[in-house]
Every structure is written in C-alpha cells, then in structure tokens.
Amino acid sequence: MKRKRLYLSQQQQTTKTLTTMTLSHLQTQKSSLLNTVNELVAIKKRLYSNMDIEQPMSKDEKDLNAQISFIYSQVNQVVKQIKKLK
Numbered sequence: 001m002k003r004k005r006l007y008l009s010q011q012q013q014t015t016k017t018l019t020t021m022t023l024s025h026l027q028t029q030k031s032s033l034l035n036t037v038n039e040l041v042a043i044k045k046r047l048y049s050n051m052d053i054e055q056p057m058s059k060d061e062k063d064l065n066a067q068i069s070f071i072y073s074q075v076n077q078v079v080k081q082i083k084k085l086k
Helices: 002-047 059-085
Strands: none
Touching: 002 059
C-alpha cells in the first residue's frame, strides 16, 4: 500500500515537473514569436508607411502581411496550449 502511494506521489511530481518545463518552454516560444513578429511589423511600418489607397499592394508587402499573420496564428496556437496546461 505504501509503495503504491509512493509511486503515485512520484508520478504526480513528475507530471508537475513536466508541466512546468512545458509551460516555460511554451512561454519562451511565445516570446520568441512575438519578438519576430514585432520586428516584421517594424519593417513593414518603415517600408510601407505611405499608404496610397489608389495603388494596389505590392507582392513584397502582401508576402510580409502573410508572414505576420502566420506568426500571429502560431502565437495563438501556443497560447491555447498554455491555457490547456494551466
């Protein structure tokens, strides 16, 4: 009986440790993605600050927008994983 309790207690500690490690890993990943997207947004603001409604967006600007939206979707997925673990 004591062995079973000890084993269960060790499993719980292992699970908590893994959750903590995973949470810290996910937080690190999230901050890394946010830093990347902030750099891309700064580049977009610098390159395409004068918006002209009459002219269509260039291919480069469309690609930059696509990259930014893709990274934001990755950030959202990481946030969902963090919420599941908490």
